[in-house]
Amino acid sequence: MSTIVFAGASQLVALGLWVTPLPAGALILTTLIVNLRHLLMGASLHPWLSRLPSGRVYASLFFMTDESWALTLGALNDGMEDGAFLLGSGLTLFIFWGAATALGELASGLVSNPAQWGLDFAFTAVFLALLVGLWRGKADLLPWIVAAVVAIAAQHWLPGKWYILLGGLAGSLIGALRHGD
Numbered sequence: 001m002s003t004i005v006f007a008g009a010s011q012l013v014a015l016g017l018w019v020t021p022l023p024a025g026a027l028i029l030t031t032l033i034v035n036l037r038h039l040l041m042g043a044s045l046h047p048w049l050s051r052l053p054s055g056r057v058y059a060s061l062f063f064m065t066d067e068s069w070a071l072t073l074g075a076l077n078d079g080m081e082d083g084a085f086l087l088g089s090g091l092t093l094f095i096f097w098g099a100a101t102a103l104g105e106l107a108s109g110l111v112s113n114p115a116q117w118g119l120d121f122a123f124t125a126v127f128l129a130l131l132v133g134l135w136r137g138k139a140d141l142l143p144w145i146v147a148a149v150v151a152i153a154a155q156h157w158l159p160g161k162w163y164i165l166l167g168g169l170a171g172s173l174i175g176a177l178r179h180g181d
Contacts, residue, residue, distance in 0.1 A: 002101035006063065006094055008123070009034050013161065034161045037168045041069045048076050048083030056084055063090025070130040077136070142178065147171025 001011055010031040017027045042049075042061055049057045060083070068089040075085050114120055131144075151167025158166075 003094075003098050006097065007031075007035060007065065008097070009066075009164075030160050034164055036165045037066075038064060040168050040172055041066075044073060045069070045076070045083060045086065048081070049086075052083050056087065060084060060087040060090065063087060063094055065090060065093055067126065067130060068093050070134055074133050139178070140175075143171040143175040146174045 001014075005011055005014070013030050013034055014027055017023060017030060038061075041064060049060065052060070064086055068086055071089045072083070072086040076083065111117065111119070134140075147167045147170055150170035151163040154163035154166040
């Protein structure tokens with residue numbers, strides 16, 4: 001699954017819904033909702049990706065994850081002009097994701113309770129590190145707060161993973177309205 005579905009959040013959602021009988025409709029809809037954020041992520045890279053041949057763009061977007069997107073956006077905002085950075089970072093993450101999955105399967109019997117070692121916090125820690133790397137100053141504060149408030153409210157009042165998409169849309173809308181460029 002880690003090499004066919006290169007999307008960690010989708011894999012976690014799918015595993016959480018994987019029961020007998022398989023609720024295929026709910027699984028597909030939930031993973032679609034979770035991954036709609038990729039539309040926003042891809043749109044934010046359009047100024048750089050539009051300079052590349054379509055084959056490189058599609059290959060790059062296949063390997064786009066939250067992490068490779070954040071690294072690419074940071075590099076591009078720092079003045080790097082090559083949108084193909086997304087492909088390189090995505091391929092690197094793809095290789096390590098597959099290798100870590102294989103290692104995890106082989107070593108799964110060695111760790112009976114991942115939470116005891118803080119391993120359940122790993123995804124949260126990665127996203128916090130990405131946020132710190134994307135921080136550009138006080139102008140980012142309002143969109144981030146709005147995104148967080150909307151996501152928390154949506155998680156509390158709506159079923160499923162709508163909070164991911166709604167938080168991202170709300171923060172993006174505030175950022176677009178504030179900057180207008």
